[in-house]
Amino acid sequence: MNPLPVSHTPKAVIYCRISSDKTGAGLGVERQEKDCRELARRLKMQVVEVLSENDTSAYSGAPRPKYERLLEMMRSGSIDAVLALHTDRLHRSLVELEEYVNASEQGSVTTHTVMAGPIDLSTPSGRLVARQLGAVARYEVEHAIERVKAAKLQMAQSGKYLGGQRPFGFEPGRTAIREEEAAVIREIVQRVIDGDSFRAIAMDLNRRGITTTHQREWNALKVRNVALRPINTGIVRHNGIDYEANSPAIIPRDQWEDFLIAVQLNRTRSNHPGTFRKHVLNGFVFCGECGKKMVHKTKVSRGKKSTIVSCESGNRQTGGNGGCGRVARSVDPIIELVRQSIIYRLNSPELVSALHAQKTSAETLKELHAKQRAAEGRAQEVLDDYYVHNLLTREQFERAKVQADAALKAINERIESEYSHAVTSAIDLNGNLEEAWENGTLEWRRDLIALLIDKIIVHRVPRETGYKRPMFCGKWRFDPDLIDIQWRA
Structure with missing residues (x-):
C-alpha cells in the first residue's frame, strides 16, 4: 500500500508543561517532547509546532500564553491533533476542560496522550472520560496542597526551617548563626530603639560596605524587612501563629519587644503631617480661602531670600488643580506665633496634667x-x-x-x-519650655506641634482702605489675627 501524500498527513501540535522548574533547565518539558514525538511517529502524524511552558501551573489560573495559542490553532482548524504526555498537562480545571472541548469540536481536533491514550471528545463517552480525568487531576493537586500544608504546619510546630532563601544572619538551612551578619541585625535593632530611622541605617550600612544576602546595597525597606523577622528572636511564624524555633535567637525577647514598640512609635509619628521634613510647619498650614494645604516656597526680594507658605493654584505633583492661589505669608513670623502660643498653653497646669495622663x-x-x-x-x-x-x-x-x-x-x-x-x-513637658524649644530638634518640635495643633489657618490680608499690617515682635510686618490655630488639646 502506497503511503499517504505529505499533504494528507495529519498535522499535530505537541503541548508540554511542567508546574515547577527549580533549576530552570527545562529538562521536564524536553522529556515530554521526546515522548510525544515518539507518539507522533507511531500515529504517523506530522509535528508542525511544539508549544512548551516551563514553571507554569494549570491549577493556579496563571496566564498560559502558549496554551491560549494552542486553543486558537484548534479553533481555526489549522491542526488535526494535539499531542501531550497526559491530559493533566493540558488542563487541571473543569472550566478549562469545557473550553478545550469546545475548541476541539469547533476545529474537529483529536487529542492523543502518551500515558492515557486517545481522548475522543466528539462523543459523550469520550467527554465523560476527559471530565473524569480532569476531576482526578484536580483532586490530586488539592490533595498535594493539603499534604504540603500539613507538612509545613508540622515543621513549624517543631520549630524547623520552612525553606526559602538563606535568612540574613543564619547559615544555610538555619543550622547556625552567621555571627558577622547577626552583629548587623543586633546593631539595626538597637539603633531603631535609640531612635534611628531605617533609611539612615541603610545609608550607613552602604557607606561601610556592608551588603545584603545577595551582595546588594541596602534601602530602608530591606533593613526593615530583615530586622522585623520573628526568627531573629527565635520565633517561627506560620499562618499568623508563633512557634518556638529550634535554632538560637539573635535578639533577646525583651529587646525584641522594645524594638517592635520603637518601630510602631516611629510609624505613629510618621502619620503626623510631614514628619522628618525640611520645614517645621510643613503639612500643618492651610489656606483660609479655599482650605487647601499650603506649600513652602523660597522668595527672593531685593536680593534677599526668605521662606513663605503659599496656596498654589496648580498641583506641582500631578499637574491638576490645586488651591485658589490667593494667600501667601512669610513663614518665620508664623513659627514664632506658634512657638509663643504653645508655650503659653503649656504653662497651664491643667493642660500639662491632661497630657501626662495620656502617656502610656x-x-x-x-x-x-x-x-x-x-x-x-x-x-x-x-x-x-x-x-x-x-x-x-x-x-x-x-x-x-x-x-x-x-x-x-x-x-x-x-x-x-x-x-x-x-x-x-x-516630649518632656517639664522644665524650661522656651529653652527646650530653642534646643529641640526639628522632629521634637514637630512632635510637639502635632500633639497640640490640628491645623494652622492663614487668612487673606484685608483689602479695605486704611488697613495696615502691624509690627510683630519688632521684626515683621505681620498680623497675628489673620492666623487661626486650631488646637487638639
Whole structure:
C-alpha cells in the first residue's frame, strides 16, 4: 500500500508543561517532547509546532500564553491533533476542560496522550472520560496542597526551617548563626530603639560596605524587612501563629519587644503631617480661602531670600488643580506665633496634667502586643480547624470567626489608642519650655506641634482702605489675627 501524500498527513501540535522548574533547565518539558514525538511517529502524524511552558501551573489560573495559542490553532482548524504526555498537562480545571472541548469540536481536533491514550471528545463517552480525568487531576493537586500544608504546619510546630532563601544572619538551612551578619541585625535593632530611622541605617550600612544576602546595597525597606523577622528572636511564624524555633535567637525577647514598640512609635509619628521634613510647619498650614494645604516656597526680594507658605493654584505633583492661589505669608513670623502660643498653653497646669495622663508605658504596650499575637493565633486556629482539619461545621466556623475577629479588632483599636498617647512620652513637658524649644530638634518640635495643633489657618490680608499690617515682635510686618490655630488639646 502506497503511503499517504505529505499533504494528507495529519498535522499535530505537541503541548508540554511542567508546574515547577527549580533549576530552570527545562529538562521536564524536553522529556515530554521526546515522548510525544515518539507518539507522533507511531500515529504517523506530522509535528508542525511544539508549544512548551516551563514553571507554569494549570491549577493556579496563571496566564498560559502558549496554551491560549494552542486553543486558537484548534479553533481555526489549522491542526488535526494535539499531542501531550497526559491530559493533566493540558488542563487541571473543569472550566478549562469545557473550553478545550469546545475548541476541539469547533476545529474537529483529536487529542492523543502518551500515558492515557486517545481522548475522543466528539462523543459523550469520550467527554465523560476527559471530565473524569480532569476531576482526578484536580483532586490530586488539592490533595498535594493539603499534604504540603500539613507538612509545613508540622515543621513549624517543631520549630524547623520552612525553606526559602538563606535568612540574613543564619547559615544555610538555619543550622547556625552567621555571627558577622547577626552583629548587623543586633546593631539595626538597637539603633531603631535609640531612635534611628531605617533609611539612615541603610545609608550607613552602604557607606561601610556592608551588603545584603545577595551582595546588594541596602534601602530602608530591606533593613526593615530583615530586622522585623520573628526568627531573629527565635520565633517561627506560620499562618499568623508563633512557634518556638529550634535554632538560637539573635535578639533577646525583651529587646525584641522594645524594638517592635520603637518601630510602631516611629510609624505613629510618621502619620503626623510631614514628619522628618525640611520645614517645621510643613503639612500643618492651610489656606483660609479655599482650605487647601499650603506649600513652602523660597522668595527672593531685593536680593534677599526668605521662606513663605503659599496656596498654589496648580498641583506641582500631578499637574491638576490645586488651591485658589490667593494667600501667601512669610513663614518665620508664623513659627514664632506658634512657638509663643504653645508655650503659653503649656504653662497651664491643667493642660500639662491632661497630657501626662495620656502617656502610656512600654510595659502596657508589651502586654497589648502579647494579647494581639494571641488573638491573631486564635483567628488562624479557627481557619485551620475549618479548612485544614475539618473539625468545625460551617455554622460553628462562622460563629467562631466572628468572635475571633471581634476580639482581634478590639485589641488593635486599644493598641492604636495607646500608641497615639505614647507619642507624648518622647516630649518632656517639664522644665524650661522656651529653652527646650530653642534646643529641640526639628522632629521634637514637630512632635510637639502635632500633639497640640490640628491645623494652622492663614487668612487673606484685608483689602479695605486704611488697613495696615502691624509690627510683630519688632521684626515683621505681620498680623497675628489673620492666623487661626486650631488646637487638639
